[in-house]
Amino acid sequence: xxxNIAYITKVNLASLNGSEGTGGNITEMKKIASANGEEYAYxxxxxxxxxxxxTLLQLGQRITEVSENGNPTFRDENGxxxxxxxxxxxxxxxxxKKFIDLDLFGYMFxxxxxxxxxxxxxxxISILPYKGEYDYLTRKQKPKKENEKSGNIVQIEIDTxxxxxxxxxxxxxxxxxxxxxxxxxxxxxxxxxxxNSRLNIFLDAIKNFNGGAKQxxxxxxxxxxxIVIAKQKTGNPFLLxxxxxxxxxxxxxxxxxxxxxxxxxxxxxxxISKGIFKNEEEIKNSFENxxxxxxxxxxxxxxxxxx
Amino acid sequence: xxxxxxxxxxxxxxYRIPFFRTYHKSFLxxxxxxxxxxxxxxxxxxxxxxxEILDKEVFEVSVVINEIKGxxxxxxxxxxxxxxxxxxxxxxxxxxxxxxxxxxxxIKDKKLYNEILENLRLPKNTPSLGMDDELIEIKNIKxxxxxxxxxxxxxxxxxxxxxxxxAYVKDLSKSIELPTINLASTKFIAFxxxxxxxxxxxxxxxxxxxxxxxxCEIEFAKDIESFVDVELNNKVVxx
Numbered sequence: 001x002x003x004n005i006a007y008i009t010k011v012n013l014a015s016l017n018g019s020e021g022t023g024g025n026i027t028e029m030k031k032i033a034s035a036n037g038e039e040y041a042y043x044x045x046x047x048x049x050x051x052x053x054x055t056l057l058q059l060g061q062r063i064t065e066v067s068e069n070g071n072p073t074f075r076d077e078n079g080x081x082x083x084x085x086x087x088x089x090x091x092x093x094x095x096x097k098k099f100i101d102l103d104l105f106g107y108m109f110x111x112x113x114x115x116x117x118x119x120x121x122x123x124x125i126s127i128l129p130y131k132g133e134y135d136y137l138t139r140k141q142k143p144k145k146e147n148e149k150s151g152n153i154v155q156i157e158i159d160t161x162x163x164x165x166x167x168x169x170x171x172x173x174x175x176x177x178x179x180x181x182x183x184x185x186x187x188x189x190x191x192x193x194x195x196n197s198r199l200n201i202f203l204d205a206i207k208n209f210n211g212g213a214k215q216x217x218x219x220x221x222x223x224x225x226x227i228v229i230a231k232q233k234t235g236n237p238f239l240l241x242x243x244x245x246x247x248x249x250x251x252x253x254x255x256x257x258x259x260x261x262x263x264x265x266x267x268x269x270x271x272i273s274k275g276i277f278k279n280e281e282e283i284k285n286s287f288e289n290x291x292x293x294x295x296x297x298x299x300x301x302x303x304x305x306x307x
Numbered sequence: 308x309x310x311x312x313x314x315x316x317x318x319x320x321x322y323r324i325p326f327f328r329t330y331h332k333s334f335l336x337x338x339x340x341x342x343x344x345x346x347x348x349x350x351x352x353x354x355x356x357x358x359e360i361l362d363k364e365v366f367e368v369s370v371v372i373n374e375i376k377g378x379x380x381x382x383x384x385x386x387x388x389x390x391x392x393x394x395x396x397x398x399x400x401x402x403x404x405x406x407x408x409x410x411x412x413x414i415k416d417k418k419l420y421n422e423i424l425e426n427l428r429l430p431k432n433t434p435s436l437g438m439d440d441e442l443i444e445i446k447n448i449k450x451x452x453x454x455x456x457x458x459x460x461x462x463x464x465x466x467x468x469x470x471x472x473x474a475y476v477k478d479l480s481k482s483i484e485l486p487t488i489n490l491a492s493t494k495f496i497a498f499x500x501x502x503x504x505x506x507x508x509x510x511x512x513x514x515x516x517x518x519x520x521x522x523c524e525i526e527f528a529k530d531i532e533s534f535v536d537v538e539l540n541n542k543v544v545x546x
Contacts, residue, residue, distance in 0.1 A: 002433065019380070019382060020380070020382050020397075020399070030379065030381065030382070031379065032319075032377050032378065032379040032402075032404045033377050033378055033379065034376055034377035034404065035375070035376055035377050035481075035482035036482075040377075040404075042319070042379065044381055044383075045319075045440040045441075046383065046440075049440075070385060116439065117439060117440075120433050120435070120439065120440050120442060121440055122318045122319065122440065122441075122442050123318065123319050125318065125319070125404075167318070167442065169433045169442065171432070171433060181353075181354065182353050182354050182355060182504070183353055184351050184353060233429065234429045234430045234431070235349065235430045235431065235432045235433035235434060236430050236433075236434065236444060236445055237433060237434075237442045237443075237444055238444055238446070240316065240317075240318055240442060240443070240444040241316055241318065241405065241444060262446065
């Protein structure tokens, strides 16, 4: 079974994912250049997965540390780092039980094998074009002479008053199970209760999603303000290109309707936050199951319990 | 000739051209092996089956690039074992924004044909092209009869096998990518003589240049075997 989650979040003022500098005192954001010359801000899938791990940490979950070689690792009861590349098979059960990131987001060890990620995350892409706005900072330097002034202006690209859309696919049958990618053999590591609780925690992370670059200065909330959640037997992310918002703040209803009509799902819920979108009432009247974002996410908790 | 036709649309996709190490340039369209890999993945076929399918040449594909809305450059920082540069390296990676393709499949084996058709309709895994998280949406799956057509003009990508051709721009008001040639392998060596999995290598005897373009039509200098999809007005070659 799969959970297909498409969402829109709102950005007031942020520089969520930095890009390579062009030289000089400019810090760029990652952007897409469209064929007609407009630019759209985007946050890479890798960055979002990192933000998810940080949100899970805030929710009290344990995530692995990173070794000098860049591999995930954790400490044993004596405080010693375990070389998972060599020792994973000895500590697999412990690793899956204690460290949510190894289970949900997979891993790759040159010698210890790899795990496909049950959670797949697309980049977060702005719906409206980047307006070319900057934030300005001053970087002070010690002047050479006492009466001289010093201070370099630094420009930071920022995206303002924009909507961003993203998608998450969760292959729930892979949570807590080790899957052999050559044969598709399943080794069940967590019991149903534990798998269910893990999925619930991940759903909580979506509800409380936060993170991004330059958070100490531009604290941004990237939690969903509009969400479509579908429970489906197949893995097709049919909502991948369905969410759109116009310049007035109206969500495009027809695109979503068309995508839903063409697809066979077991259940579907829409969640919307108050006071963000202009056509909020129209959305509530256009679809069957429209609730708040938090309620929509809650509806999909405990779905692995009865299995 | 009976074929399966389906459309795919991604969000941000990248199909790495081999040989570029720190800058991962992307093909405009997924190579044949990438498409077959995706089909095997949504059908839960093992890696061994995937390489066998490539070896036996059971599939022929054809790809029409319908649209690519834009491009981006992604940066990917990763840790290295080397101590220089504080053990950190950056890879630059070309990304295509919202690419749309129409894909045609000719499958010799009837059982496999039915299996692929069923799994396109009900994928058993999340379909992705490029890297694992570069998801795609599969839609408008259809089976159709395709007939050979009598001109030498096509609008699908093709493999360069030393036939001269000319390119004509279809619509000057839309974005254009003129024909580009990039080497793509259609078979790999992935198992040793004892049938043990080894790091995959391109099979040099099956390396061809993939010619890809956007918003153009190609006219070959001599007769080639091509087929027409009357409904979508696509004239395609299989490889």
